[in-house]
Amino acid sequence: MEGTGDKGYVSGNGQITQLKPDERTSAIKLSGKDLDGKELSLADYRGKVVVVNVWGAWCVECRKEAPDIVGVANDVDPDDVVFVGLNNRDPSRDNAKGYVRTFDVPFRSIFDPSAKTLLAFHGTLTPYSTPSTVIIDREGRVAASVLGVMPSKTTLTDLIDEVVAEDGPDT
Numbered sequence: 001m002e003g004t005g006d007k008g009y010v011s012g013n014g015q016i017t018q019l020k021p022d023e024r025t026s027a028i029k030l031s032g033k034d035l036d037g038k039e040l041s042l043a044d045y046r047g048k049v050v051v052v053n054v055w056g057a058w059c060v061e062c063r064k065e066a067p068d069i070v071g072v073a074n075d076v077d078p079d080d081v082v083f084v085g086l087n088n089r090d091p092s093r094d095n096a097k098g099y100v101r102t103f104d105v106p107f108r109s110i111f112d113p114s115a116k117t118l119l120a121f122h123g124t125l126t127p128y129s130t131p132s133t134v135i136i137d138r139e140g141r142v143a144a145s146v147l148g149v150m151p152s153k154t155t156l157t158d159l160i161d162e163v164v165a166e167d168g169p170d171t
Contacts, residue, residue, distance in 0.1 A: 014148045027140030030120040032110035035093050040110050045082050049163045050136040054086045054129060057099035061149045062131045066103040068153045073106050080164050085109025086117060088130060135163050
């Protein structure tokens with residue numbers, strides 16, 4: 001990863017990591033309150049592929065990738081795939097809601113000004129991995145991750161499609 005410089009966060013280089021089903025560890029336990037203060041938990045989506053996009057309204061790179069993330073989120077089959085945002089290090093919900101309005105983000109996001117929820121992705125992400133995107137399999141395990149800006153809509157779509165095509169843990 002690149003250094004933090006004076007940005008206060010680590011910008012990734014778009015590094016893609018994919019894990020075969022037999023290489024995946026236990027299910028991610030992640031929950032919190034969304035931008036409206038309502039509970040949101042990844043466990044509620046077991047049985048579906050979940051795409052977790054880590055973003056912040058303050059993050060220039062997040063703004064760069066937002067149109068691609070939103071485009072893919074609007075194109076996926078909601079019976080197979082759900083997107084969840086992980087908004088971190090924003091000082092207020094109002095800042096985060098402004099970003100959601102600006103980019104017409106169609107999915108809910110956990111609000112986490114401390115970025116502590118990223119600890120659920122220990123070994124995959126650091127508390128400063130913004131932006132990043134993680135694809136979670138139907139069993140709640142990390143199947144793939146992109147550290148930094150998503151290279152393209154096609155990259156994200158291909159990563160999601162590979163996980164959707166899996167039948168189960170022995171695939």
